[in-house]
Amino acid sequence: MKRLEKFLRPYRRESILAPLFKLLEVVFDLMVPVVVAQIIDVGVAKNDRGYIVEMFFVLLLMAAVGLLCSFTAQFFAAKASVGFATSVRQAMFDHIQRLSFTELDTLGTDTLITRLTDDVNQVQNGINMGLRLLLRSPFVVIGAMVMAFTINVRCALIFVVTVPILFVVVFSIMLISIPLFKKVQAGLDRVTGLTRENLTGVRVIRAFCREEQSVEEFEEGNRELTRLNEFVGRISALLNPLTYVLINVATVLLIARAGVQVNIGNLQQGQVVALYNYMAQIIVELIKLASLIITLNKSMACADRVAGILDVKSSMEYKAVAGNDKVDDNMAVEFNHVTFTYEGAGASSLSDITFRAKKGQTIGIIGGTGSGKSTLVSLIPRFYDPQEGIVKVNGVNAKDYPQGELCSEIGVVQQRSILFKGSIRDNLKWGNDQASDEDLWKAITIAQAKDVVEAKPGKLDFEVEQNGRNLSGGQKQRLTIARALVSKPDILILDDSLSALDFATDAALRKAIGELEGNVTTFLVSQRISGIRQADKILVMDDGELAGQGTHEELMETCETYQEIYYSQFPEERPVVMKTSEKTEKGAAE
Numbered sequence: 158m159k160r161l162e163k164f165l166r167p168y169r170r171e172s173i174l175a176p177l178f179k180l181l182e183v184v185f186d187l188m189v190p191v192v193v194a195q196i197i198d199v200g201v202a203k204n205d206r207g208y209i210v211e212m213f214f215v216l217l218l219m220a221a222v223g224l225l226c227s228f229t230a231q232f233f234a235a236k237a238s239v240g241f242a243t244s245v246r247q248a249m250f251d252h253i254q255r256l257s258f259t260e261l262d263t264l265g266t267d268t269l270i271t272r273l274t275d276d277v278n279q280v281q282n283g284i285n286m287g288l289r290l291l292l293r294s295p296f297v298v299i300g301a302m303v304m305a306f307t308i309n310v311r312c313a314l315i316f317v318v319t320v321p322i323l324f325v326v327v328f329s330i331m332l333i334s335i336p337l338f339k340k341v342q343a344g345l346d347r348v349t350g351l352t353r354e355n356l357t358g359v360r361v362i363r364a365f366c367r368e369e370q371s372v373e374e375f376e377e378g379n380r381e382l383t384r385l386n387e388f389v390g391r392i393s394a395l396l397n398p399l400t401y402v403l404i405n406v407a408t409v410l411l412i413a414r415a416g417v418q419v420n421i422g423n424l425q426q427g428q429v430v431a432l433y434n435y436m437a438q439i440i441v442e443l444i445k446l447a448s449l450i451i452t453l454n455k456s457m458a459c460a461d462r463v464a465g466i467l468d469v470k471s472s473m474e475y476k477a478v479a480g481n482d483k484v485d486d487n488m489a490v491e492f493n494h495v496t497f498t499y500e501g502a503g504a505s506s507l508s509d510i511t512f513r514a515k516k517g518q519t520i521g522i523i524g525g526t527g528s529g530k531s532t533l534v535s536l537i538p539r540f541y542d543p544q545e546g547i548v549k550v551n552g553v554n555a556k557d558y559p560q561g562e563l564c565s566e567i568g569v570v571q572q573r574s575i576l577f578k579g580s581i582r583d584n585l586k587w588g589n590d591q592a593s594d595e596d597l598w599k600a601i602t603i604a605q606a607k608d609v610v611e612a613k614p615g616k617l618d619f620e621v622e623q624n625g626r627n628l629s630g631g632q633k634q635r636l637t638i639a640r641a642l643v644s645k646p647d648i649l650i651l652d653d654s655l656s657a658l659d660f661a662t663d664a665a666l667r668k669a670i671g672e673l674e675g676n677v678t679t680f681l682v683s684q685r686i687s688g689i690r691q692a693d694k695i696l697v698m699d700d701g702e703l704a705g706q707g708t709h710e711e712l713m714e715t716c717e718t719y720q721e722i723y724y725s726q727f728p729e730e731r732p733v734v735m736k737t738s739e740k741t742e743k744g745a746a747e
């Protein structure tokens with residue numbers, strides 16, 4: 158909680174005023190039993206109706222002022238806690254945006270969502286309750302004890318014994334439940350993860366008729382969370398019966414002792430009622446305190462999780478100004494003995510990769526599934542840093558670029574086409590917010606998306622829904638390519654981004670990209686030979702290693718892996734190899 162304190166600092170005034178008004182309310186609460194005692198001992202004892210009515214109005218006035226104080230306290234507490242939560246959420250969101258892919262992979266989206274939403278809400282709730290009740294409850298308990306002493310010392314001694322025992326009970330339960338709340342939040346992460354996976358993959362689940370298995374898996378996670386919640390709930394639920402038993406025993410003792418005091422004339426009946434009222438106030442406040450402590454426990458566990466995100470440091474450092482390497486005017490991308498392993502993964506995804514891509518060249522990357530193609534291109538815009546070797550972009554080490562500069566030079570179209578809620582125009586302007594409609598149409602035409610956009614009502618104003626769910630896979634791919642082209646990048650990376658296009662569109666798009674204005678270097682990742690055959694250089698990936706590089710013709714001569722891929726896609730062109738038996742017979746005859 159301490160680490161989040163700075164977010165509450167702008168609300169210092171509200172954080173002081175809220176408990177202050179709550180304390181004022183307590184003063185009126187504590188005076189009520191005294192006034193009631195006066196009504197009994199003076200008004201009722203002397204049958205003085207005027208006095209009773211007068212005191213009745215005093216009680217009403219006290220209640221009204223108390224209520225006003227309570228409302229004011231609630232207003233300030235809400236202002237501080239809501240303001241705090243807004244700033245924390247914003248700070249978390251900003252911080253997450255600054256984290257590198259390595260941290261995002263390690264943390265995972267599910268926990269980030271739970272922490273950004275549910276955990277922040279719990280902390281907000283804790284602050285609201287804490288500001289109003291954390292001081293109020295102890296003040297009532299202590300105030301009621303002090304008032305009891307002013308009435309009768311012997312009876313008040315019962316309070317002195319009871320209250321510390323109650324505190325011990327409340328705090329013991331609190332200590333047991335703190336670690337359990339952390340487990341509950343972790344369980345919530347798991348259920349959120351399952352929910353997300355099942356909802357986003359609902360079509361696949363239906364296509365494979367796996368509804369039952371999905372429901373079972375979800376039920377299991379949900380049951381586990383329920384079991385944990387029930388366990389924590391049972392421990393917390395012990396609080397009320399335990400405190401009630403203790404308070405009731407204390408009340409019995411109080412009435413027994415007060416009765417004796419009344420008999421010997423040390424105490425009046427009204428004062429006994431006041432003592433009883435103070436005992437009742439203590440029990441109510443202790444129960445409130447107990448539930449407050451549970452809420453605060455939860456919110457402290459959540460505050461730790463929120464602070465945990467803010468404490469994650471990005472493993473990627475950026476230079477304030479560009480490095481002063483000697484810029485090579487001819488070189489677009491250069492990999493020098495690059496080795497890369499994902500955080501927590503056992504084996505390297507890229508091993509000792511070395512190649513050069515000149516400006517204006519088209520580089521094809523081909524290889525089997527999981528051979529490292531996407532990983533290789535993700536090092537160019539510095540989504541990850543290699544553990545060994547150097548990646549240079551335009552002759553400068555990728556690590557020496559100031560933040561944001563590298564991505565302004567590189568346009569990346571990833572395997573999964575992601576569009577955001579908003580118009581087509583809004584989505585395309587992510588590439589360049591200054592782009593005119595003419596620029597957008599140019600990019601759309603190159604991306605072969607002209608007919609797609611023209612067919613949509615409102616054309617550029619057509620509203621794309623969240624995740625682009627009102628567009629087909631191929632339409633989304635074309636629009637994401639157009640988005641990358643709008644930024645007029647020096648380096649364009651298409652990571653298997655043409656897979657959802659038909660052959661004719663694929664060919665037209667590759668032709669249009671080959672004719673792009675300027676000296677654009679293009680990386681084309683593809684599973685299909687036809688997609689990269691014309692490239693100036695082809696990189697052949699095999700299990701994280703560069704099995705070969707060169708033109709199609711060169712690789713057909715020198716690279717066995719490339720030949721294998723080629724003949725698997727064009728089996729009719731595989732040369733007929735002489736059978737071993739034929740060879741042996743021929744040899745023997747000779």
Ligand SMILES: Nc1ncnc2c1ncn2[C@@H]1O[C@H](COP(=O)(O)OP(=O)(O)OP(=O)(O)O)[C@@H](O)[C@H]1O
Pocket residue numbers: 262499500502506524525526527528529530531532533653
């Ligand atoms: N975020 C990640 N964390 C850990 N390992 C990863 C991660 N992304 C990829 N890998 C692993 O790295 C290896 C290379 O993956 P990559 O996505 O680069 O392959 P690819 O050649 O692009 O495959 P595909 O053609 O199927 O897209 C694989 O073994 C994969 O399991």
